[in-house]
Amino acid sequence: MSVITLFDPWRSEICTCPKKFTLSPYTGCGHGCLYCYASSYIKNFYFPREKKNFLKRLDKEIKKIPKKSLITMANSSDPYLPLEKELMLTSSTLKLLKKYDFRILIVTKSSLILRDIEILKELKVVVSISLTTLNEKLAKRLEPSAPPPSARLKTIEVLSKYLNVVVRFDPIIYPLNTKETKNIIREVKKRGTKQIITSTYKVKSDNFKRMINAFGEYKKLWYKLYLQEGERKGRYIYLATHLRRKIVEEVRNWSLKEGMAFSSCREGFKEWNTRTCDGSSFFST
Numbered sequence: 001m002s003v004i005t006l007f008d009p010w011r012s013e014i015c016t017c018p019k020k021f022t023l024s025p026y027t028g029c030g031h032g033c034l035y036c037y038a039s040s041y042i043k044n045f046y047f048p049r050e051k052k053n054f055l056k057r058l059d060k061e062i063k064k065i066p067k068k069s070l071i072t073m074a075n076s077s078d079p080y081l082p083l084e085k086e087l088m089l090t091s092s093t094l095k096l097l098k099k100y101d102f103r104i105l106i107v108t109k110s111s112l113i114l115r116d117i118e119i120l121k122e123l124k125v126v127v128s129i130s131l132t133t134l135n136e137k138l139a140k141r142l143e144p145s146a147p148p149p150s151a152r153l154k155t156i157e158v159l160s161k162y163l164n165v166v167v168r169f170d171p172i173i174y175p176l177n178t179k180e181t182k183n184i185i186r187e188v189k190k191r192g193t194k195q196i197i198t199s200t201y202k203v204k205s206d207n208f209k210r211m212i213n214a215f216g217e218y219k220k221l222w223y224k225l226y227l228q229e230g231e232r233k234g235r236y237i238y239l240a241t242h243l244r245r246k247i248v249e250e251v252r253n254w255s256l257k258e259g260m261a262f263s264s265c266r267e268g269f270k271e272w273n274t275r276t277c278d279g280s281s282f283f284s285t
Contacts, residue, residue, distance in 0.1 A: 003057045004065065007072060014233070014268040016277045020105070021065060024074030025054050025089035030081055031109060031146035034210040035171050035201050037236070038076040048081050055092055062100060070280055071097070072105040080110035094119045103283045107168065109146045111155040121162050126279040128197065129156050130168040133177045134184055141214055142176070153191055160192025166279040167193045170265065171201035172247055174225065174239065176215070185254045194282070195261035195275055198251045200244050202266075203230065203237040245269065 004023040028048040029038070039045035051057075065071070073079045079090040094116060097104060104125040106113065113120075113127065120127070133139050134149050147155075159165050167188045172178060185196060201211075203226045212219050230237045238244060248264045252272050255262035261281070263273040275281040 002061055003051060003054055004061050004071070007075065014266050014270075016263075016265075016270045016273065018070060018276055018278070018280055020070035020072055020278070020280070022072045022075050023058065023093070024077045024079065025051060025087075025093055026074070026077045026079070026081055026083060027051055029077045030083070031078060032144045033146060034142055034214055035173065035207050037202065037204055037207060040204045040206050040235075042076060048077065048083055050083065050087055050089060054089055055096070058093065059096060062096065065100075065102070067101045068103065070103045070105065070283075072107065072278065074107065078108050078110060079106060080108045080112040082112075084110075084112055091116050091119065094123065098123055103280065105278055105280060109143070109152060111147055111151045114155060114158055117159070117162065120159075124283060126164045126166065126282050127159055128166045128168050128279055129159075130170060131184065131188065132169075132171065132173075133180055134187060135177075135180070138176065142173075153187065156188055156193055157191040160194075164279070164282040165193055166195035166197055166261075166282075168197045168199075168265075169251060170197065170199040172198060172251070173201040173211075174243065174247060175221075176218075178247060178250075181250050182254050185251070185258055185260070189258045189260060193260060195263070195279055196251060196255040197263050197265055197277055197279065198248060199265040199267060200239055200247055203227075204235065241268075248272070 004021050007020045007022040026048050028045045030048045084090050104123055107128045109130045129152050131152050136148050139149050156165055226237050229240050248267055252262045261275040263275050263277040265277045
């Protein structure tokens with residue numbers, strides 16, 4: 001199996017991503033996010049491990065990737081897991097990619113990325129920081145082993161001095177974090193964020209069980225909104241269109257009011273996007 005592949009999110013008709021490649025030095029993720037979709041198709045997902053002979057395989061495969069290609073790290077893991085502190089596979093990957101003329105997208109929740117800031121400054125790179133809430137207690141329930149919101153805000157502040165930084169306000173989970181929209185957008189704007197990317201929580205059987213177990217007080221509401229009134233799209237159950245539209249439009253309106261670019265991811269509202277849904281538009285500016 002290749003370690004770098006074309007990004008193909010199940011050939012979804014509502015995916016607006018440009019053509020790009022994806023890679024990750026690790027399989028699985030240790031952040032423990034309850035809402036994660038990747039746990040449904042990656043075995044032992046919550047027990048992250050390095051990919052066997054990753055750097056050797058990448059060094060061979062990368063030579064076949066066209067120049068100026070867009071490469072994202074990583075879609076089904078986090079390139080800056082705690083494992084990275086010791087193994088430094090992401091750091092080594094960035095040094096390898098520096099030899100080629102690629103455009104790099106990095107998606108992470110971790111402040112460990114600051115360790116590699118000197119390498120990143122030498123690359124064509126856009127960093128996406130995922131932020132679900134500013135509430136530390138809520139974050140601990142939702143993302144028990146991920147860095148706290150305060151650490152992510154500090155990471156945004158430091159990185160934005162040197163790089164284009166976007167924030168993934170993702171997922172929006174009604175009603176857990178819907179009331180935070182204005183505060184989150186204003187806070188990340190102050191820290192230097194240039195674009196907001198948003199997406200609503202989408203139900204898979206395993207993540208729904210985790211969410212219900214952790215937030216039993218919303219069991220009846222979520223059963224109603226998703227299992228009774230929701231819409232099945234591919235392998236997911238979405239909120240009804242009218243509710244998603246209301247939620248996403250609020251994020252868009254506040255983003256534009258604060259002078260930031262906006263896009264939604266896999267929502268079906270591409271007409272509202274002012275930039276690509278992964279931050280790659282910044283490579284052309």
